[in-house]
Amino acid sequence: MIHPHTYIHPNAKLATNVKVDPFTVIHQNVEIGEGTWIGSNVTIMEGARIGKNCRIFPGAVIAAIPQDLKFGGEDTLVEIGDNTTIREFVTINRGTNDRGKTKVGSNCLIMAYSHIAHDCMIGNNCIMSNNTQIAGHVEMGDWAILGGMCAVHQFVKIGAHSFVSGGSLVGKDIPPFIKAGRQPLSYSGVNSVGLKRRGFTVDKINHLLDIYRIIYNKGMNTSQALEFLEEEFPATDERDEIVTFIRESGRGIIKRWSKNSVDEDIAD
Structure with a gap:
């Protein structure tokens, strides 16, 4: 299940039925659960903990060091739950001393070109649509959905079961169970359909x-x-x-x- 044109560090821990496509690099101090597929040209760096039955598409970079000038090289993690799909060219950075990890829950869909910065906490069953950019320390509750090309300010909290329309600039917290839209971003009713x-x-x-x-x-x-x-x-x-x-x-x-x-x- 491991293509010969991949590099996997001897200290990385992969379950026996993990499938890794060619030209992917997996660094040391990485753990990947059973049934997960890693596409070609993926880079999984030190500190990644990836669950079972995940799918990581070509070009993704998981667990690169934070884009934070305060980061001092401390040992931190990226944790990704089970059954989560990470599409092409997604980047997910490790945590800092603040929380020690960046976390993405189970059953999430992170669409192409999205970025999840250091110390973010993403719940279960969340969807981030294409080109969504999330700054550091952001929290998303379970079942929250971000439309395409959303930009989320650092330290923002997005409540469970909320829906944020595409192209939104999110600078304030979004309470649970609601829709957020318009410009500036505003309360647009309860997310009754979801x-x-x-x-x-x-x-x-x-x-x-x-x-x-x-x-x-x-x-x-x-x-x-x-x-x-x-x-x-x-x-x-x-x-x-x-x-x-x-x-x-x-x-x-x-x-x-x-x-x-x-x-x-x-x-x-």
Whole structure:
């Protein structure tokens, strides 16, 4: 299953049924789980931990050192879960001392030319469409989807089950269960289509709609809306996840779009 025109360091640990195509280079301190296919011209560098039944397409570079001037050569990792597909020319950098690793979950699809920087934490079942660029320390919850050519600022958090439209510049945190679109990036409703596909009931989706109406449509500031939700809404997993996400947001959450919306970073 290993083509003779590959180079695999003697200290790399590959399961017996890993398939590696020609002209690929696998460095030392690499572990690859059973059933994984590595295409041609892939470079897997020191510190990669790749799960079972993954597919890594030609030209990808996994576990290169961070593009971070503070990086001092410390031993760090890239961890990739099971059944994840990494398409052509994707780059995933190792972590730094901050988190010690960059992590991509299981059952993810990382499309061509995407970049995942150091210390990112990508959940399970996530999709990053073509040419998506994610800066360092970004967190994506399970089932989050980024449209093509999104650019995500460092330290941004993207909530579970959210959907971000293609070409978006993501500079604020995106709460879970919602759609984000327009320019500047704004709240565009609950991700009801995606939630239905994942088995959410109509009642649960309506519950989420009611929560986000309080946050975005009732004229309250964020603190007032969260207090109202905790006092007036029944405690559910979804309510608590949303409230906790917003309370812990370091960059602030995206706003509701209006005709008078402006990009705060470029406004006069």
